[in-house]
Amino acid sequence: MPFTPLHYPAGYILSKTDKRLSLPGLLVGSVIPDIEVPLMWIFFPGIWDHLLFHSLIGVFTVCTLLAVVITRFIYPPVISLVFGVDHAKLAEACRVTPTMIVSCMLGALFHVLVDIPMHPFNPTLWPWVPPNEIIGSVVLFFGEGSILVGFTRANTLFSVIMGVLGVLILVVNINKNLWEEIWLGYSTPRDNQDLTGTNHSSNEI
Ligand SMILES: [Zn+2]
Numbered sequence: 001m002p003f004t005p006l007h008y009p010a011g012y013i014l015s016k017t018d019k020r021l022s023l024p025g026l027l028v029g030s031v032i033p034d035i036e037v038p039l040m041w042i043f044f045p046g047i048w049d050h051l052l053f054h055s056l057i058g059v060f061t062v063c064t065l066l067a068v069v070i071t072r073f074i075y076p077p078v079i080s081l082v083f084g085v086d087h088a089k090l091a092e093a094c095r096v097t098p099t100m101i102v103s104c105m106l107g108a109l110f111h112v113l114v115d116i117p118m119h120p121f122n123p124t125l126w127p128w129v130p131p132n133e134i135i136g137s138v139v140l141f142f143g144e145g146s147i148l149v150g151f152t153r154a155n156t157l158f159s160v161i162m163g164v165l166g167v168l169i170l171v172v173n174i175n176k177n178l179w180e181e182i183w184l185g186y187s188t189p190r191d192n193q194d195l196t197g198t199n200h201s202s203n204e205i
Pocket of ligand 1: 033034054111115
């Protein structure tokens with residue numbers, strides 16, 4: 001993994017580097033690789049619990065495909081239901097377009113890239129390079145000779161960094177329509193809402 005939701009800040013920050021990127025695509029893509037972990041525990045116990053979905057070949061194929069389907073069909077109703085974000089805006093943001101597909105792929109790719117230094121084994125180049133031949137640099141640096149100690153410390157470091165970034169994202173957006181900003185990547189300015197809660201575009205006469 002580490003803890004999957006902690007990948008959120010990477011997707012959010014990435015979305016701010018280029019306005020054409022789709023935040024929903026980046027976010028869904030950034031959690032997709034970890035759905036293989038419980039599946040591996042259940043169906044293939046005893047072998048690597050990170051494998052195809054944490055490999056580059058998996059990122060560019062099955063992860064991207066799954067992320068596109070989930071972004072298009074599951075993200076809008078779930079985010080609308082749970083966080084009350086306008087469904088029409090979500091549906092518009094989750095249309096299947098070339099940039100949405102690229103965003104899904106980048107989200108999954110960044111998940112794998114963030115995992116690499118933090119993990120004791122990495123199937124990045126699987127099936128050509130065995131996972132145990134790529135040991136995370138942070139794991140080695142903090143391990144003092146023990147992979148387990150290194151992994152625990154790397155995990156803690158990752159959680160702290162991503163947790164702080166997550167809080168910063170919340171603080172920076174606290175005066176905006178928070179859930180829109182968090183799940184759409186943009187929000188309707190509060191200044192444009194009158195006391196009845198109706199939104200008015202600044203272009204309106
Ligand atoms: Zn992972």
